[in-house]
Amino acid sequence: MEQRHAVRLRPGVTLGGAPLQLVGRARVYACGITPYDVTHLGHAATYVWIDVLARVLGSAGVEVTVCRNVTNVDDVLTAAAHRAGEPYDRFAAIQQFYFDGDMAALGVGRPALEPRAHAYVAQVIALASGLLERGAAYERNGQVYFRGAEVPGRAGLDRETALRLLDEYGDRPGDTARDDPFDVPVWQSSDGDEPGWDSPWGPGRPGWHAECTAMALDAFGPAVDVQAGGADLRFPHHAYQAALAEALTGVTPFARARLQSAVVSVGGAKMAKSTGNLVLVKDLLAHYPASAIRMLILDRRWDADWDYDPADLDRAAARVERLAAAAGRPSRGTPGSGDAVRTATQSALANDLDVPAALKIAEEAGGAAARDLGAFLGLR
Ligand SMILES: [Zn+2]
Numbered sequence: 083m084e085q086r087h088a089v090r091l092r093p094g095v096t097l098g099g100a101p102l103q104l105v106g107r108a109r110v111y112a113c114g115i116t117p118y119d120v121t122h123l124g125h126a127a128t129y130v131w132i133d134v135l136a137r138v139l140g141s142a143g144v145e146v147t148v149c150r151n152v153t154n155v156d157d158v159l160t161a162a163a164h165r166a167g168e169p170y171d172r173f174a175a176i177q178q179f180y181f182d183g184d185m186a187a188l189g190v191g192r193p194a195l196e197p198r199a200h201a202y203v204a205q206v207i208a209l210a211s212g213l214l215e216r217g218a219a220y221e222r223n224g225q226v227y228f229r230g231a232e233v234p235g236r237a238g239l240d241r242e243t244a245l246r247l248l249d250e251y252g253d254r255p256g257d258t259a260r261d262d263p264f265d266v267p268v269w270q271s272s273d274g275d276e277p278g279w280d281s282p283w284g285p286g287r288p289g290w291h292a293e294c295t296a297m298a299l300d301a302f303g304p305a306v307d308v309q310a311g312g313a314d315l316r317f318p319h320h321a322y323q324a325a326l327a328e329a330l331t332g333v334t335p336f337a338r339a340r341l342q343s344a345v346v347s348v349g350g351a352k353m354a355k356s357t358g359n360l361v362l363v364k365d366l367l368a369h370y371p372a373s374a375i376r377m378l379i380l381d382r383r384w385d386a387d388w389d390y391d392p393a394d395l396d397r398a399a400a401r402v403e404r405l406a407a408a409a410g411r412p413s414r415g416t417p418g419s420g421d422a423v424r425t426a427t428q429s430a431l432a433n434d435l436d437v438p439a440a441l442k443i444a445e446e447a448g449g450a451a452a453r454d455l456g457a458f459l460g461l462r
Contacts, residue, residue, distance in 0.1 A: 095142050095432045097135075097339040098385070102307065107145040109302045110136060111337075112193070113294055113311035113319065116153040117177035118162035121184040123361040123390060124346045124353050127379045128312040131343040131435070133190040134380060135308065137458060138431045149195035149301040151294060152178060155277055155287055156199070157252060170277055171200060184363040188372050189460040197297040199288065203279045205296035206288035209330060210268040210281075218329040222259050224271035224284040228292075228326055230264040237321040247317050252290070266322055268292040291322035298336075299327060309337035313345050313387070344387045353390075361390055373461045374399035380437045380459060405445055405456050413449030423451040 095102045102108075112132050115125060132148065139146045153159070154174040163173035186192075210226040213219035219228045234244030245263060248255040255263035267289035272278030278285040288296070298306060304327065309320055324336035345352070348359040366375050378398035382388060413420060423443060430440035437459065444455040456462040 095139060096434050097308065097341060099434065100339065102339050104139070104142070104144045104307060107147065108139045108308065109306045110139075110146060110148045110308045110310055111294075111298045111302060111306040112148060112150040113315050113323075114150040114152050114196070115178075115181055116156045116159050117174040117181060118156070118159040119177065119355060120360070121181050121363045122353055123363065123366065123379075124312060125181075126184070126188055126363045126375065127346050128310075128343045129185060129190045130188060130376055130379045131341060131384045132310050134431075134435060134437070134459060135310065135341055136191060138435060141428060141458070142432060147195065147302075148191075148193040149197065149298065150193040151297045152196060152198045153290065153293060154178070154198050154200050155203075155293065156290060157276075160276060164275070180364075184367070187367050188363065188375060195301050197301065199293040199297070200277075202293065202296045202300065203288060205300050206269065206292050207281050209292055209296050209299070209326065210283075212330045213268060213326070216329065219268055220261070221283055224286060225259065225267050226269040226283060227260050227265040228268050228289075228322070228329070229262065230266050230322060230325060231262045233264055233321050233325045234317070236325070237317050239317060244317065251318055253318055266291060266318070268326065291319055292326055294319070294323045295326040295330075298323065299331070304331035304333035305335070306337050308339050308341055310341040311343075313342045313385075316340075316342050341384065343384050347387065347389045350389060366395065370395055370399060371402070373402045376460050377402050380461075381441065382438065384435050401441075402456075402461055405441065405452055406462060408445045408448040409450075409452035409456055409462075411448045413451065414447055419447075420450055423447040424454065427451060427455050 095104065110132065136146045136148050154171065159174055160170050163170040166173055210219060213228060214221065214226065219226050234241060237244070245255050248264070253266050269281060269283060269286050269292070270289055271284055271286045277287050279287065309324065311320065320340065320342065327336040328334045347353060348361055351357055351359055353360055374395060378395055381398065381401060415423065426443050427440040430436045430443060440455055444451045
């Protein structure tokens with residue numbers, strides 16, 4: 083007699099409103115931190131959401147590989163290290179240590195791959211050479227610029243907004259050496275105490291976007307399933323990272339989906355050191371359990387900007403208590419309805435990571451459903 087095997091159908095995952103069809107595995111490239119400063123709530127939100135994405139993809143039956151880089155070669159970092167009187171690599175390693183501690187305390191899973199930019203200089207040089215060969219880049223005064231005139235349009239931005247963002251994120255669109263203000267350095271010349279490596283174009287260092295392109299290509303080849311990071315990376319960073327990869331490999335799109343987690347503001351203002359309104363993860367952890375911080379981050383839509391109010395953390399802690407109370411009472415419903423509830427919570431999560439909907443279902447059902455969801459989301 084023919085042997086039949088039961089195949090369990092799992093809910094398909096949608097992300098950003100579109101189905102993310104996956105067979106067997108998922109490659110997630112997450113832009114990590116530039117280790118020059120303490121970890122704040124905005125960082126925590128980004129990496130907790132990426133952590134949940136990985137858990138949801140894993141429960142959908144695919145093998146998930148998260149690659150989260152460390153941008154330890156960066157002009158902002160160099161400047162901060164200089165102010166601290168430390169070599170940039172030592173300074174970065176210390177900041178990285180604190181970041182790792184905060185992430186571990188928040189229950190964020192350690193990524194399988196954690197490339198550090200300084201170890202990928204040869205790959206950036208190969209990327210720059212390849213782009214030059216393909217006519218997608220040109221050399222000028224020891225710098226290699228990528229021809230990016232089409233990038234803002236493809237990102238759906240008007241010229242003025244794109245210029246403002248390029249300037250804000252340090253891409254210096256006013257640099258007159260480039261043919262077009264939207265060209266960005268793949269390789270930039272270094273002098274003085276800037277970190278520098280030998281290259282065919284003289285001593286220099288990688289451009290920010292090119293670092294992530296090189297690390298992603300090295301980790302995953304020409305495409306990824308999800309490109310992830312904070313919403314502030316949408317443009318220019320993610321747009322140029324993808325454009326550089328596509329120009330080199332000819333494989334389009336570089337990323338099949340994106341998880342760009344929402345901006346967290348404080349009192350209506352962008353969180354920034356200069357504004358003095360940074361909400362630090364270590365300060366929150368001193369007064370609240372990690373489960374409350376995760377609940378604060380997760381009990382909302384991942385792509386809707388939000389404003390932090392300290393009272394929200396008390397509400398999140400109370401919500402964790404309610405979930406725990408629901409987990410402690412017997413399940414509502416008829417015997418055997420547990421599977422249906424489990425499927426319903428999984429479907430909610432698979433539907434664009436709808437944590438609030440999953441929480442509602444599990445809390446109403448109580449018992450094992452609430453226990454399982456609490457454990458799955460790291461909320462206990
Ligand atoms: Zn990046």
